[in-house]
Amino acid sequence: MDDIYREQILEHARYPHNYGTLEGATCSHEEHNPLCGDRVRIDLLIADGVIADVRFSGRGCAISQASASLLTDAVKGMPVEAAKAYSKDDLLELIGIPLRTNPTRLKCALLPLKALKVGLYGVGYSHEDEDDDL
Amino acid sequence: MAAPLTQFDVLAIRREFPILQQEVNGKPVAFLDSAASSQKPRAVIDCLEDYYRRYNANVHRGVYKFSEEATFAYERARGKVARFLGAASPRELVFTRNATEAVNLVAHSWGSANLRPGDHILLTLMEHHSNIVPWQMLAARTGAVLDYLSLDGEGRLVLEELDSKLNERTRLVAVTHQSNVLGTINPVQYLAERAHAVDAKLLVDGAQSVPHMPVNVRDLGCDFLVFSGHKMCGPTGIGGLWARRELLEAMPPFLGGGSMIKVVELDHSTYADVPARFEAGTPAIAEAIALGEAVDFLNTVGLEPIRQHERELLGYALERLGELAELTIYGPHDCEQRGAVISFTLQGVHPHDVAAVLDSDGVAVRAGHHCTQPLHRHLAVPATTRASFYIYNTPEEVDRLVAGLAKARKLFA
Structure with a gap:
């Protein structure tokens, strides 16, 4: 537990970056975790193939909120193609806490990424496929 | 157990549960999630192994010794469970995988045969998804309409609503005996009287009550009762449906296959008598026999002493948790109106x-919506944390819960 709730995570959970919604977002998508009732919505403003601005909203545990905070920091200013290629491993490295052995908390951490990817790709994208290699 | 317990000795009971002898994260495990699934005593674990080692064979088929022994043990278990619930006969007890499957059985069989467009099914806002979704599916198939009793500020049913929501169109009332979130114990006897007054049937979800208090279907006056074995010291994969015999005998089959037939022709079949009619295919034999063992275990301790033990734990827990100013507890304040589940x-x-x-x-403990999304929407919270107590829990574990909550509060403050 003490491994999970590192100071960085607690800080991001307390004071999340990019929290809120975007007026006139190019795309926005919300994902739910039916297990715990968490939800994360990601609003994107895309201009010239680049994520010009991003916000997230919703509610969830410290892990999902910190993950959303870190993820939105990471993709702000990123070309859409690069954001589409942004992987689960990239995000887990950014979060920097051991979650791979804890599938339940891993779902919390990956919820914002799922919201981002489904938003970028449209409904055809299946994030579940990425869980197969756990 | 070595000897019958004359009084409630929680430490002796704990010794019967091998899993509780373990440590988690370097500390003795305080298992406060029995509402999700209980732990299993040694006798139940040994019973499963004994079946596979000594007399594993299919039931109701062979004429050889193993099969006869397995059939005898399987049917004896049915008798034990039927007696445990106060059934008039073992024939009223259908083995299912769990309470969920039992609700689905009633919805498909009794529901499809008896529900017409415009008929009403009355549920409550505190139901588990297993006592909502099968009725939604039935309503979609038949054109029936769902209605819900609301809850008051302490999570109790607003019984005054029965005057309007229970009427001549109501065919079925389906209600939990004890809420898996609020702990609320519902007045099932009263609901049975009211339902029968308009010629409706009453289905009781006993998943949270049967493990924790004396439950007698004839005293309750209900028409159907469903339960899960794994919440009452038994194995997973076994549970049951109790139904009044005349209702059960009039019900069409649910799943088709082996064991549930009399004669199979090329284009039609005749069906077995109850309860075999509802037990298609090879059943969970080992699990059913071990559920019988779990019932023996619970009877040895006694359901009234179990309820008393849990009531004491509940009272102590509510008092200790009340010391935490930042904590909101859901459900009735009065221990007589609730079971030992605290969300x-x-x-x-x-x-x-x-x-x-x-x-x-x-x-x-468990965190989430505990398969009660409509209830959590009513409470206006996305999720809750739930501590639930059983036969093996102690006041010291309540203290550890309280200490852990203080720690969490400090960490995230």
């Missing part, structure tokens, strides 16, 4: 994080 939210800390902090201290 709460801790201000400023997500339930998932609360559970993770508790886990680091070896305290196992």
Whole structure:
């Protein structure tokens, strides 16, 4: 537990970056975790193939909120193609806490990424496929 | 058990549960999630192994010794469970995988045969998804309409609503005996009287009551009762449906296959008598026999002493948790009106994080919506943390829960 709730995570959970919604977002998508009732919505403003601005909203545990905070920091200013290629491993490295052995908390951490990817790709994208290699 | 317990000795009971001898994160495990699934005593675990080692064979088929022994043990278990619930006959007891499957059985069989467009099914806002979704599916098939009794500020049914919501169009009332979130114990006898007054049937979800208090279907006056074995010291994969014999005998089959037939022709079949009619295919033989063993175990301790033990734990837990100013506890305040299930939210800390902090201290609780999304919407919280108590829990474990919550509050403050 003490491994999970590192100071960085607690800080991001307390004071999340990019929290809120975007007026006139190019795309926005919300994902739910039916297990715990968490939800994360990601609003994107895309201009010239680049994520010009991003916000997230919703509610969830410290892990999902910190993950959303870190993820939105990471993709702000990123070309859409690069954001589409942004992987689960990239995000887990950014979060920097051991979650791979804890599938339940891993779902919390990956919820914002799922919201981002489904938003970028449209409904055809299946994030579940990425869980197969756990 | 070595000897019958004459009085409630929780430490002796704990010794019967091998899993509780373990440590989690370097601390003795405080298992406070029995509402999700209980732990199993040695006798139940041994019973499963004994079946596979000594007399494993299919039931109701062979004429050889193993099969005869397995059939005898399987049917004896049915008798034990039927007696445990106060059934008039073992024939009224159908083995299913769990309470969920039993509700689905009633919805498909009795429901499809008896529900017409415009008929009403009355549920409550505190139901588990297993006592909502099968009725939604039935309503979609038949054109029936769902209605819900609301809850008051302490999570109790608003019984005054029966005057309007229970009427001549109501065919079925389906209600939990005890809420898996609020702990509320519902007045089933009263609901049975009211339902029968308009010629409706009453289905009781006993998943949370049958393991924890004396439950007698004839005293309750209900028409159907469903339960899960794994919440009452039994194995997973076994549960049951009790139904009044005349209702059960009039019901068409649910699943088709082996064991549930009399004669199979090429284009039609005739069906077996109850309860075999509802037990298609090879059943969970080992699990059913071990559920009988679990019932023996619970009878040895006694359901009234179990309820008393849990009531004391509940009272102590509500008192200790009440010391935490940032904690909101849901459900009735009066211990007589509720079982030993406590759901709460801790201000400023997500339930998932609360559970993770508790886990680091070896305290196992559940976080989430506990398969009751409509109830959580009513409570206006996305999720809660839930501590639930059983036969093997102690006041010291309540203290560890309280200490863990104080720690979580400090960590996230």
